[in-house]
Amino acid sequence: MTRTTTELHTLTGAYAVHALQPDEEAAFERHLGDCAACSVEVAELRATAARVGLALAEQPSPRMRAEVLHRIGEVRQEPPPRQQPPSDAPGTDTPRGLRRRAARTWPTFALAACLAVAAGFGGVAVWQYQRAEQAQESGQSAQNRAARLAEVLSAPDARTVPAKDLPGGGSGTVVVSRDQDRAAFVASRLPRAPEGKTYQLWYADHGTMRSAGLMDASSDDAWLLEGPLGRASGMGITVEPSGGSTKPTSEPVVLVNFPAQQA
């Protein structure tokens, strides 16, 4: 197979609407097993397609209703799928996708695989380049930050923790690397902070919140937490006045515990 994983990632749209050929579909499903972000995107695009499909509603005949309701009386329902741990419960896959166990877990390398190293060694470079482009005006420091971020996301010991229920229904993932002594936050569809406000990142450090920088550039979707991880047990995000605060002044919109340190 010569197709790179980066190319595969762009297939989320075609996959969501069943527009792939069987061989491509199988290859993409294998990729989904390693790419949690792709799974999220597929779910969203399927929900979008379903909305687009609702616009086509037609009036079925009463005869069909009677027939279907009669038939279900004669069809045995499948037993529930085997219980998964709550954190990686089975999704709304179509039955065809039900065999795809791996896609539902958050493997350690999920984000790294998706964002950075998926395309082989070239992936990190390309992605860093794009980030550096985005943050052109900040010059060298942005590039360094992007490089550090890529290192965290692709660190072999990186652990991920989902951050659910972000404001506006977005979702995010915290990536922690003890080896790199760093953490990063990756968000999907985080709404812009209110006028005159900014999101601020914090390390939860033994009962106190230590500032880990501002989430300023709204075009970004991944942020490196400033400062070392140290002995922080978690991270949080609050909405603060522009420029940030020295201590949180509002209830956190995100509060996540880091995975326990491995012995």
Place this chain on the structure above:
Amino acid sequence: MKEPVRISSRAEAQSEPDALLTQAAKGDQDAFAELYDRVAGPVLGLVRSVLRDPSQSEEVTQEVLVEVWRLATHFNPDKGSAMTWIMTLAHRRAVDRARSAQAASDREERAARLDRTPDYDHVVEQVEARLEREQVRRCLRTLTEIQRQSVTLAYYKGLTYREVAELLAQPLGTVKTRLRDGLIRLRDCLGVGA
């Protein structure tokens, strides 16, 4: 343009099929009958959009709805709505049928299928459906021409992206990308979550 379109009662309207399907998973046929009334119209419309043939569409729609009953235990509301789950299944089955028929049928018939746009005359003039349709139309208009055609040919007609590329005389990579960014733009316009 970027502001999501919403109907005030949407949250309630969508949570209902979720609860009904969850109930149906426990063998509750009354809940399934209620669910049927909510989803049979959209399923039929989508299947017919792909297959065109009325009797074949009805047959596939029935199969899909019986399958919803059979597989109800596999639905997990944490990962998406019942409506999405059912519409995804419906689209899959319609596309499978179209492609197996396609392998057997001549190109001429295929061309006829491609020729028609979704037939709104058959659409139920029910308030909810009408609002939904207006929103979708409005959002489809925010797409570029190639995005819009890629999305509608793939989703409404059930074509593979290779077929779409051939039809639009566009490179494969272009169609692949337009399909994705077109859907992303629709997602944002319709204010859809997973």
